[in-house]
Amino acid sequence: MADAPADHLADTPDDTPADLSADAPADPAAGGGVSRRAALLLAAGALAQLSLPRVLPPRAPAAPQVLGAAPLAALLAAHARALRTGRLAALDLAQLDYRATSWDATAVSAELSYRLAGFDDYPVVLGRRFTLAGGALGEESAAPGSAAAPWDLGDPMPVRGARCVVLGPAAPAELTGLAAVADRAVPAVSAVWGTAWAGRLVLQLPTSEVQFTRLLGVDPSSYADIAAVTSAAAGAPVHTPADRVLVNPDAFRLLSAFGKQVVITHESTHVATRADTHPWTPLWLSEGVADYTGYLGTGRTARQIAPELTSDVAAGKLPTALPTDADFSAGSTGIAQAYELSWLACGLIAAEHGQQALVDVYRAVGAAGPGAGRAQQLDRVLGDRLGYGLAEFTRRWIAAVLREVGPAG
Structure with a gap:
């Protein structure tokens, strides 16, 4: 801020009216005059002091009130109605509601459930967070990690x-x-x-x-x-x-x-x-059937579908086991080859036993449950459906890799 001009400072009036200061008695202790108003107050003693405005210590602000469950539920319901009939009207929502999971005076954590009419039989459930001020909902955002x-x-x-x-x-x-x-x-x-x-x-x-x-x-x-x-x-x-x-x-x-x-x-x-896919379903099988279906009927050759694997085999790098779940992790080295190897594995089942056999194997693996271990369950399913177990299937699959994308492929 710029300095005030001198003439402006000179125009600032003194707090003491001129007529009172002229009649004021001298204060020996101060060596100067005091106003008539000050002299009267000093003469009045303690009683006069009580008439002065008291300077009180600052009062701590009142703690914000925490809403009860019912008022908070009403606020969330009103918010859902406003969204559904306003900004989100074009979505044609069959359901949109919030359920508070925890809250204090300044924030609310909630679950959002929504369904799209004609598409969702069950709701999507997302974690949400609201700011809260003055008993009103503020900004809404995704909850941390949601x-x-x-x-x-x-x-x-x-x-x-x-x-x-x-x-x-x-x-x-x-x-x-x-x-x-x-x-x-x-x-x-x-x-x-x-x-x-x-x-x-x-x-x-x-x-x-x-x-x-x-x-x-x-x-x-x-x-x-x-x-x-x-x-x-x-x-x-x-x-x-x-x-x-x-x-x-x-x-x-x-x-x-x-x-x-x-x-x-x-x-x-x-x-x-999805209904047939479970935590015990190997990723090579779930990703392999998805690629098998995606490429089916496209007329592409194995070399065109599996270029990374083709290069590896040409360099003498041959697979020794089916891809692990870790091979499909985003950013992992060799993820492209993992997909290509899985496509070939599922294509092998369809080629040797028919497409329906591939579908049956997939569903049987899902229905088998976790059992004693994934490899043991897979071995049993392959034996039941294909007539040979996991070791023989792996051997045939490696031979198919060489046949499809190897030098003579």
Whole structure:
């Protein structure tokens, strides 16, 4: 701030009126005069002191009141109604509600449950957090460690296809294009896996890879270069999940039309097989059947589908065992080869025993339960369905790798 001009400072009046200070008696102790008002107060003694405004210590602010459960539930219900009839009206929601899980005077943690009409039989459940001030809800965001809601990224702008709905703030042309790809994927998947699954897809297309990872609730570096992921909705029953196909726009845009179709058909297979997929299902089997379905009928050769594996075999690097679950971790070395090896393993079953045998093996593995161990259960299922166990299957698979992508392939 600039200094005040001298003439402005000179115009500032003294607090003592001129007529009172002229009549004031001298104060010997101070060696100067005091005002008539001050002299009267001094003469009045203690009684006069009581008439002065008292200077009190600052009072601590009152602690904010913590809302009771019923008022808080009413606030959350009103917030849900406002969203459903306002900003999210275009989503055609069959359900949108919040349940408070913990709160204090300044913040609320809650569970958000929502269902898309015509798509979700069971709700998506997400962790949410609100600020709270003056008994009113403030800013809403994803709870720490929770996935974002579709509308956290911007207006979801739903585009509906014949067999799908695509949500996201991406450009309308991208949303429409993705819906067309998904509409082609659904019948391709049903041709292999039957029509017992829902036969409809919910896809989310954000505008960037960072937004993509927010939809997953993971670190942005975890899924770099992954084109799409299928995510089962948290809290949904095992056999009826509200799955989401989440598309990474940065990676997806780099794919050819053929590549986009394979990726979405692959992810749609995960949706169709979700009821038969369990923690004990080996990833080589679940990812292998998804790639098998995605590439089926495309006319591509093994060398075209498995270029990384082809290079490894040409360099003398041969597989000795089926891929482990760790081989499919995002960012792991050799993840491309893991997918290619799995595709060949599932293709081998279909080639030697028929496509239905592959479907039957997959479902039998899921139905077998964890048992004494994954390898033992798989060995038993293969023996029952193919007539030989895991060791013989591995031997045949290695031979198929050499035959399909080796020097003589």
